[in-house]
Amino acid sequence: MSSEQSILGTCPACDTEIPAGMLLIEYEKDDHRAVYAECPLCEDPVHPR
Ligand SMILES: [Zn+2]
Structure with missing residues (x-):
């Protein structure tokens, strides 16, 4: 069990962690x-790495 x-992944542009709730398409x-x-x-669509 994790509360995290x-x-x-992280944004390739700014290294911010991107929460699962920000998923646009898969x-x-x-x-x-x-x-x-x-x-x-960034408020832009990115490929999390
Ligand atoms: Zn970013």
Whole structure:
């Protein structure tokens, strides 16, 4: 059990952690899962890493 909010990854532009709630779209690319999420700091869609 964890009380931590799940994190998708960090923004490639500003290194801010992007919470799962910011997920915009999720898709398959070359056999792996890729997501687009909105960075809370940049306020832009980014690929969390
Ligand atoms: Zn950012």
